Amino acid sequence: MNKIFLILCLTLLFSFSTAQAQNYSTHKVKQGETIESIAEKYLVKPSDIYGLNPDAKKELRINSVLIIPKPKAIEEPKVTVVKELEGFKKHRTKKRQTLYSLSKQYNVSEEDIKKYNKFLYAEPLRKGDKLQIPIFKITEVEEVNELTKTYTVLPKEGKWRIAYKFGITVKELEELNPEMGDVLQEGQILKVPNIGGEEEKVVDEKYSYYKVLPKEGFYRLKLKLGLEQEELETLNPVLKEGGLKVGMILKVPYSNLPDDITQHDAVKVNLVDSITDFNAKHIAIMLPFRLNHVDFDSESDIKRSVEKDPYLDASLDFHSGVLMAMDSLKTLGVSLKVDVYDTKYQLSEVKRIIAKNNFENIDAVIGPLTPGNFEEVASQLRKYNTPVVSPIGTNLKLYDNVFQSRPSNDLLKKRVVNFVKADTLASNIIVIADTQNKAVSDDLKREFNFAKQIHSRKDKEGVDKYFVSKGDIQDELKPGKNIVFLETQDAGFVSSVVSILTALIQKENIEENKEAIEIVLVTTNISSAFKGDEVDNTHLSKLQFHFATMSRAYNENDNNAFVKKYNQIYNVTPNNRAVKGFDLTMDVVLRLVSSEDLYMSVNEAPLTEYVENKFAYKKKLFGGYYNDTVYLVKYDDLAIVEVKQEVKPKPEVIEEVKQEVKLNKDKKEVKQ
Incomplete structure (x- = not known):
C-alpha cells in the first residue's frame, strides 16, 4: 500500500466507520450480572439482547461485550x-x-x-x-416524590456536571437512577434532589472540577491542588456543612505548575488500561487533501501531484497514521465512527462542510491544519460544545472548545531555561546569537544576569556575516562547566560555532597546568539549521547538545509495534507527520472512552504519552486548552536521548509529610 492507493481510496469513500453507533450501544459484562439485570439497566427486554447476542443464551461470560439496542421509550412515570x-x-x-x-x-x-x-x-x-x-x-x-424531581439531560452533559449541579456525588446520582446507564443521552430523564432552583449550582467554565478520591482529606488535597481548606470552602460552601465526601465534585481554580516543578511531576496515565466506555464514539478528521488538484490520468501523474503539493503530501502522511490508530483501537474493543473531510485548503469549503453536515453529536474534531480554517471550525462548533483539536497550530485563538496539541515556542524556550537554571554545576553561561536573534539574546541576559553575550560579526555596511572567531569565544570561557546558548537559524553559522566549541573542549592536564573546560551546547529554538548536513553530529554529541522539542524521535532498536506494522503495510518508515496522526488520534479517542468527555479527561489523565508525542493539557482561565509538556533531549553518542531531571521536593513539603507520618503513628499508638 502507498500514497497512490490512499488517494484512490479517499476518492471512492470519504466517510467510513468501524461500528454503527446510531441504534446500539455496548455493555461489558461484570461479575454477578445476568441478562435480566442488564436488560433492566438499559430499559430493554432480555429477548432484545438475545436477538443481537445469540451466544449469550449458551453462556454469559465475564468481560464479554454485548450489543445493546437503544430503548424504544423512556419509562413512563407512575x-x-x-x-x-x-x-x-x-x-x-x-x-x-x-x-x-x-x-x-x-x-x-x-x-x-x-x-x-x-x-x-x-x-x-x-x-x-x-x-x-x-x-x-x-x-x-x-406520583411525586417530594424529595426528588425529574431532570432532562442537556447536550453533552455528563454525570459529574449533574452531580455538581445538585450538590451530590456521582455515586448518589447513580443510586437515585439505577437504570441510567454508563453514558448519559441527551433528553434522558433522571431523578435528582428536589432543591430550589436558586440552590442549583452552575458549572463555570472559568474553573476546573475535581472528584474527591477515597482517603483524601484536606491535607492531601492541599498537597495535590495547592489549596488550603479555607480556600476550598470558599469555592465550595457545602464543605462547611457536610465536609468532604468520596466522589463529590469540587470547584477549583485553573493554575499552572510553579516554575520550579517540572513536567515529570505529572502522573503519566496509560489510557489503554483505563477504558470504561465501550459505546461507539464519533469523530471527524479535516485535512487539506485538495483532491480536486490531483491528476488521475496515470500513476505517474498522481505521484507528480503528490510531490508538487505539500498540503496533499502532509495530509496523506497524517491520514496514514490515523488509519493505523483506528486499527489499533479496534483491537482494543473500541467502536469508532470516523468522518473524513477534504477542506481543499479553502475557507469557503470549510464553511460548506459545516453547513452541509451535522456536527452536533460529534465527540471531537481533529483539524483543520491551517489556522484560518481551524478558527472557523472551532468558532462554528462552539454552540455544540464540540471539542476541536489542532494537530500542528500554535498561538491559536483559544476558544473554550479548542485543544492546541502542539506546545508553544515559549514553552520550548522555558523548558531549556529552567534546565540551565537547575544546573548547579555550571560555572559560566555564554549566549552566542546572530542579528536576527538579538532580542532572544537580550531575554536570556535578563534570565541570567552574569551571562556573557557574543554577537555575530558584521561587514562595513552593517550586514550580518554570521561569523564569530575562535578568540571571541575562547576569551569568555572559564575552567569548569560552561553552558553555551546558540541562537540562530543559519546552518553555516551553526556549523562554524559548533566546530569552534568542539575544539575548545579541554581535559585536565596537571603536568601542563591546564584545567578542564567542559562545554554544553543548548538552544531555545531547535531549527533545521542544527539538522543539516553541514553540522557534524559527532561534534554535537561531544558538546552534549541539549534542546527542547515537541516530539522525540523513536528509537528503532525498541522494536516499536506501530513502527513495525506501519513498515509492513506501507513499505516505508513512518515520518513524524504519520506518527503525529497516530499519536493524536489514539490520545483523543482513548480520552473519550476513559472519561465522560474530552474536557473531563484533562483532570483525569494529566499526562499521556505514545510513540513520539505526549500530551498534558491545561486550560486558560478565559479560553481553551493547550499542551503544556515538551521533551528535553540531548545528543549522546550520536543518538538523541531524553533528559531526565531529578526534582527534589521543597523542604517545607518534606516537613509536612513528616508531620503527617508522625500524626498517623500517634493515632495508632493511642488506639492500641
Missing part, C-alpha cells in the same frame, strides 16, 4: 387514578344486555355496577331490572 362519585344515571335492562356490555357502554367496571346495585351479588342480571349506574369524575395523579 400514575394513580382517582375516582370521585358525582351521581347516578337510571337504566332499565334490555334483552341480551350483560354486566360486561353495560360496563363498556357507561365506561365503568362491572364491580362498580354491583357495588351500587347489591342484589346483583346474589342474582343474575335480568331483562327489566332497574339499575343505578354510578357516574364518576376521573382524575389522574402522577
